[in-house]
Amino acid sequence: MTSIKVWDPFIRIFHWSLAAGFVANALIIEDESKLHEQVGYVVMALLAARIFWGLIGPHTARFAAFWPRGASIREQITDMATHRRRAHLGHSPLGALMIFNLIATLGAIGATGYMMTTDMFWGVDWVEETHEALVNWAWFSIALHVSAVIWESRRTGVNLPRAMITGRKRIPDTLNLVK
Numbered sequence: 404m405t406s407i408k409v410w411d412p413f414i415r416i417f418h419w420s421l422a423a424g425f426v427a428n429a430l431i432i433e434d435e436s437k438l439h440e441q442v443g444y445v446v447m448a449l450l451a452a453r454i455f456w457g458l459i460g461p462h463t464a465r466f467a468a469f470w471p472r473g474a475s476i477r478e479q480i481t482d483m484a485t486h487r488r489r490a491h492l493g494h495s496p497l498g499a500l501m502i503f504n505l506i507a508t509l510g511a512i513g514a515t516g517y518m519m520t521t522d523m524f525w526g527v528d529w530v531e532e533t534h535e536a537l538v539n540w541a542w543f544s545i546a547l548h549v550s551a552v553i554w555e556s557r558r559t560g561v562n563l564p565r566a567m568i569t570g571r572k573r574i575p576d577t578l579n580l581v582k
C-alpha cells in the first residue's frame with residue numbers, strides 16, 4: 404500500500420463546506436429567510452474561490468490537470484465495464500465531468516437565487532421555477548456523484564471518501580495508475 408498526498412486542505416474544506424451549504428439550503432433552512440440568501444452567497448464564494456484555485460492551485464486541484472478528453476472518458480468506461488483495475492491519482496475523467504456539472508449547476512442556482520432578490524426579476528415565475536429545477540438537477544447529480552464514488556472505491560480498492568477527508572489516497576500495490 405502506497406500513501407500519496409492528493410488533495411490539499413483548501414480542496415477538502417471547500418468540498419465538505421460546499422456539501423454542507425447545499426444540503427442546509429435545500430433541506431433545512433427556510434427558503435424565504437435572509438439566512439437562505441446568506442448561506443447561498445457563502446456557497447457562491449466557495450465556488451468562486453474554487454475556480455480561482457483551479458487556475459493557480461497545486462497540480463491535482465488544477466482544471467488543466469483533469470480536463471476530460473473523449474479518449475480518456477472512453478477508457479474509463481471500458482475499465483468500469485471490464486472490471487479492469489486501474490485508477491487515477493487525481494480526478495478521473497468521468498469524475499471531472501461530474502465536477503464541472505456540479506460547479507456549473509450550483510453556480511446557476513446562485514445566479515437565479517440572486518435574480519429573485521432584484522426588482523427586475525422579483526416574483527417572476529420562470530426564475531423561481533428555474534431555481535427549483537436546478538436544485539432538483541443538483542440532487543440527481545449528487546446521488547450519481549456519491550454512487551460513482553462508492554462504485555469506483557470498490558472497483559479500484561482506493562477509498563475515495565477517506566482521501567477527501569485525509570487528503571491522501573492509499574493505493575494498493577497491485578493497482579496500475581493511469582497517467
Ligand code: HEM
Pocket residue numbers: 414417418421422423425426453464493494495498502505506545548549552563564565567
Ligand atoms: C452533498 C453534496 C455534494 C456536492 C455538491 C459535492 C461536490 C463535489 C465537488 C465539486 C467535487 C470536486 C472537488 C474539487 O476538486 O474541487 C467533489 C469531489 C468528491 N466528492 Fe463530492 N460532493 C457532495 C457530496 C459528497 C459525499 C456525500 C461524498 C462521500 C461519499 C463525496 C465524495 C467525494 C469524493 C471522494 C470526491 C473526489 C473524487 C475523486 O477522487 O476524484 N461527495 N464533490
Ligand code: HEM
Pocket residue numbers: 424425426428429434435439440441442443444446509512513514515516517518519520531534535538
Ligand atoms: C446552495 C444554494 C441554494 C440552494 C440549494 C437553494 C435552494 C432553494 C430551494 C429548494 C427553494 C425552494 C424552491 C421552491 O420550492 O419554490 C429556494 C427558494 C428560494 N431561494 Fe434558494 N437556494 C440556493 C441559493 C439561493 C441564493 C444565493 C438566493 C438569493 C440570494 C436564493 C434565494 C431564494 C429565493 C428568493 C427563493 C424563493 C423563496 C420564496 O418562495 O419566496 N437561493 N431555494
